[in-house]
């Protein structure tokens with residue numbers, strides 16, 4: 466038995482040489498690439514075959530496909546097929562032990578299969594793109610002909626379904642398209658991240674500040690009926706007097722003396738928290754109530770819920786504010802679940818009270834927060850607290866833009882749920 470080495474630029478060519486010199490029964494011992502193709506030089510493949518001494522000169526008669534007990538020894542035709550598959554090179558006319566017609570048919574069938582699969586994949590990819598573009602193009606008129614690339618489709622849809630005002634969305638999209646680095650535009654994930662950062666920067670937030678020593682802070686909570694003014698006051702009273710690191714001396718005044726039970730609701734909370742509380746009916750008595758709470762540095766004032774169209778009630782509220790010896794910080798309480806048009810209308814009708822800040826409640830009762838974003842952005846008033854449930858005192862969050870934007874794009878999650886899903 467002799468071992469002969471044949472080299473050529475392709476494995477098939479090396480095999481062909483071996484076949485010419487040694488006959489078809491030569492056994493392939495190994496095939497390898499000895500040199501990689503470079504810009505200047507072709508690749509070099511080496512095939513080592515084993516032949517019986519006598520067979521070097523005389524080509525052997527054809528035999529059945531030889532299967533050695535050694536895995537490395539396989540007959541040339543089989544090797545040719547394997548190498549072609551591995552090296553993905555065309556079989557350059559190497560004859561095989563299989564009759565030529567069958568071999569060619571088999572090869573062309575494999576090639577056809579691969580070709581078919583490739584074609585199918587290309588067709589599918591084209592179809593997906595086409596469908597994506599069809600939907601995207603179909604919606605183009607509703608985007609005021611803003612030329613938004615398909616990578617922005619996901620974030621555009623999210624923002625749109627969040628209830629954000631259409632004109633805000635278009636403006637923000639324009640800004641994103643103008644300023645976003647080209648490199649980031651290619652993935653919808655990076656588009657989303659960029660958009661998120663932009664939104665965060667657009668939400669004015671009022672941070673909770675300590676009340677300077679020797680001064681008082683009077684916070685009045687106004688807003689439509691049933692939005693959660695009284696509950697928010699109870700939560701904040703607990704927060705300021707017991708939960709915050711630097712505790713305040715909190716007092717409560719209620720102006721909501723119209724309804725049976727309303728005063729009791731707040732008196733009950735005050736009693737539980739051992740906080741002083743006063744009720745005032747007449748604006749002229751307001752300063753007397755303040756004097757009774759002179760030892761308090763934070764005074765929370767509850768008001769009767771008024772329809773934004775109830776001018777009399779609103780005018781009376783204004784009287785209290787005007788009569789006060791101290792400046793009053795006016796907090797407009799709104800339900801996050803209200804429609805944008807209603808929120809705007811409410812703000813408009815309460816704005817003569819000089820709204821300082823917004824408090825949004827009932828985050829747990831809605832799925833769309835773009836309305837909250839749009840109102841804040843539109844009226845340019847900062848938001849200070851978010852109420853996220855009925856529990857007193859836990860369900861309140863100091864407002865932050867990350868939280869709001871997260872709610873807008875991914876929905877509201879309670880803190881413990883958000884943490885446990887991480």
Ligand SMILES: Nc1nc2c(ncn2[C@@H]2O[C@H](COP(=O)(O)OP(=O)(O)OP(=O)(O)O)[C@@H](O)[C@H]2O)c(=O)[nH]1
Nearest residue numbers: 690691692693694695696770826827852853854855
């Ligand atoms: N789910 C949910 N319910 C809330 C939230 N805040 C308040 N509520 C509930 O809303 C209802 C009304 O709350 P109140 O605090 O009485 O609302 P109000 O604005 O003082 O109402 P009026 O004084 O009648 O105008 C109560 O059942 C509260 O428990 C909140 O963030 N989420």
Ligand SMILES: [Mg+2]
Nearest residue numbers: 694695721770
């Ligand atoms: Mg109330």
